Amino acid sequence: MIPVLATLAEAWSEVRVHRARVVLSLVGVFLAVFAMTTVTALGLLVAQVQQEQGERMGGRSATIGVTAYDPQTGMPPDPQEWDAAVADLTERYGITTTASIGYEETRFRLPGGTQAVQTKRVSPSYGQLHRVEPIEGRWLREGDRDSLAPAVVVNEAFLAALGVPDLSARPTVVIGGGDPVRAVVVGVVREGYGEELLAYRVDRSAGPWDAPGVADPSAMAFGPSTLELWVRPEQADEVMAVVSHDLGLALGGVQVDAYRSDSQGLEETLGMLRLAIRGAGVVVLVLGGLGVLNIGLVTVRQRIREIGVRRSFGATSSRVFSAIMLESVCATFLAGLAAVALSVVLVRNLPLDQLLNSGIPLAETPAFPVAAAVEGLVAATAVGALAGLLPAVIAVRARVIDAIRF
Amino acid sequence: MTLLALRGISREVGLPDGGVLPILTRVDLEVAAGEHVAIVGRSGSGKSTLLNILGLLDSPTGGEYLLDGEPTGALRARRRARLRGEVFGFVFQQFNLLPRRTAEENVAAPLLYARGRDYLRRRRTARELLDRVGLGARADIVPERLSGGEQQRVAIARALVRSPRVVLADEPTGALDVETGAQVMALLAEAAAEGGAALVTITHDLNVARLADRRYRLDAGRLTPLAEPAPTAVVPAPAAAPLEEALP
Incomplete structure (x- = not known):
């Protein structure tokens, strides 16, 4: 020593x-x-x-995006049939985390006038799957489906257009259209380019402001609705194959596409x-x-x-x-x-x-x-x-x- | 009791032309414990080689060197190094203090190669030795700021710090003025005697050699006794008496 x-x-x-x-x-x-x-x-x-x-952007590894539409009309499948087929599929293959994404233009009544804003109608699990981290407030949750006032998550440009600096005053915004409803802004995310306004709402709700189970006719305006499945990366290829096959059979005549949506490489x-x-x-x-x-x-x-x-x-x-x-x-x-x-x-x-x-x-x-x-x-x-x-x-x-x- | 014994020691070096240059030729020398031996000789006479062999820094090419009666020829390098540290203390002409280390660090340096308590107490031991050579107050000074006499006193303290059984001094006063040289030499002889160590001094100066119990002359590699009466007291000479004047 x-x-x-x-x-x-x-x-x-x-x-x-x-x-x-x-x-x-x-x-x-x-x-x-x-x-x-x-x-x-x-x-x-x-x-x-x-x-x-x-x-x-594309979900966590490995996220399988699934789109389904009628090749003749371009319309999505019947919601009840779709939900049943998806429930059967997820149960059969033990897929526990799924999210749905639809796109629509929502007419918000803003201080500067009514404005059509690109809105993603998503299930709350979208936040988990896409690691959405609001810079203020919170993300959408299951309870928002039953809320009397729809919850919206907006980007900073939206908040600025609304004329409020932050969420401390619990800001609201009226969603126009045939049946106007006042929505509560519950969260702010940092997304979009420049002055582009963006908003998130829950995909379907049981609330009085949204007919449950009804496919939004404008949902196809920006492309078909997407189902996302979160699976283990090593299972991704196998899941993509069976999803296309099984959903195609279950829905009959509907074109089903499955693809990896998360970033690879x-x-x-x-x-x-x-x-x-x-x-x-x-x-x-x-x-x-x-x-x-x-x-x-x-x-x-x-x-x-x-x-x-x-x-x-x-x-x-x-x-x-x-x-x-x-x-x-x-x-x-x-x-x-x-x-x-x-x-x-x-x-x-x-x-x-x-x-x-x-x-x-x-x-x-x-x-x-x-x-x-x-x-x-x-x-x-x-x-x-x-x-x-x-x-x-x-x-x-x-x-x-x-x-x-x- | 004989501590060191050289029997027919020779040392030769090879020359580039294939020849052989004898440095030492059949040298016989015995040094007893506590004895003071002086060796005088001209430059190139083989004094340094003899001291190197005595201090286990070099090996002879012929003859036998006994340390405590045991032959040293077959010793492994590690054992030789250990013996060198434990048995010998060296005092050099140019002091050879470690630059930029304090006097205390210099004196303690040999104890870095000691074991157990000696290693752990090295700083305290170094202080004690510096006190003994009168430099206790200068322990924290680096050699560059010490006079020549002080540096050699530090070197003497360093040579004695591991309580060696033999002190080998090479021209210990060679870089000092006459008066300081005499003081340093007296200190060295006294300190070695106090510790019971044998002292082998190589010198040009007959006044230094006179302090020894026995004196030898080394000439062209041959060692012969130098017959001259020893003085009864140390008397600083007014000027160095170079060996060259005394030798034939």
Whole structure:
């Protein structure tokens, strides 16, 4: 134990005594480890953001979109038949999470006049399937189907058109048409481009303002209604095949299309990007290591006399070797530690939802990846060991009597 | 009791032209525990090589070197290094203090290679040794800010810090003025004697050699006794008496 402690103490003493040289030689290693760790951590965070963005658009992995329509008329199938066929299908295959999406234009009476707004009629489970994170208020829920006043979730442009800054005043808006009804704005999402107004309502309701089970005649205006099924990715292909087949048979003469609607290949793309950046980090790390090696070689030649003196104290070859190696390892480990610490501070304090996610809160903000920190420290230590190897060999092979010159 | 014994020691080095250059030729020397031996010789006479062999820093090409009666020829490098640290203390002409370390760190440095209590108490031991050589108040000063005499006193403290059985001193006063050299030499002899250590001194200065119990002359690699009466007291010489003047 004592020799190990003594070797560490000796190495640390050398680092302390030669701190200016050590610090200069470590700039490259510090920058490389900082870059590697930060890139790795940011890569994971960006992947999370990309994944959430992809999931907002196309659903979580794996989401199977199903559309059904009469090829002759283009109209959707009878709602009762459709619901029965879907219920039978989900029960048979144990699919627990489904969502329906329909598109319509809803006429909202806004302060500037009545305006037709593109509205998605969705089931509340759409929020779970698409990771919808309202920036204010809440998402639609099952109880909204029975509400006397329909609930709507709108985007920020809609809220601005409504002339209210936020939901604190519990704003309402009248849905016009033949049977006008006052709806409650329950949530705000960050979606749409520019001044485009968007709204979400529950797909079908038992409320007095919506005839239950009746297909909206305008539902086909923006394409057929879609059923979404959330299944395990490995089951996706099989489910797509059976859904098309079984629903086609059940509905008779209806064209049923099933397809993957979630983003695929995103992970591979991000993986390639991370690999490229990490490759650059490794190159920088190698260059930093060469800097440490270079200064280590110069220094060890200057310190030959000192090494000779230490040999006269009884230092063995292995002790001289390990002291020089540890000196390098200690220094690069400390540089790695500082780089990782700075990386953690930077990444933790970056407004990632503002920078990467248009200000939408991340559904799952990942913690700073421990693997990235460990990887950075291991890389720094390995560079120190490699860069210390050659100077250590030179130190051991130096002739003591030449070094001391009695 | 004989501590070190050289029997017919030779040391030769190969030359680029294939020839052989003898450095030491059949050297016989015995040093007893606590004894003070001085070796004088011209530059290039083989003094340093002899000291290297005595200190287990170099190996002879012929003859036998016994340490405590045990042959050292077959010792492994690790064992030689350990013996070097435990048995010998070195004092160099140019002090060879570790730069940018305080006097205390310099004195404690050999104890980095010690074990157990000696290692753990190294700073306290170093302080005690510095007190003994009169530098207790200068323990936190780096060598660059110490005078030559002070540096050599630090080097003496360092040589004694592991309580060696032999102190090997190479021109310990060579880089000092006469008066300081005499003081340092007296201190070295006294400190070695106090610790019961044998002292082997290599020097050009006959005044330094006179302090020894026995004196030898090394000439062209051959060691012969130097017959000259020992003084009864240490008297700083007004000027160094170079060996070259005394030697034939």
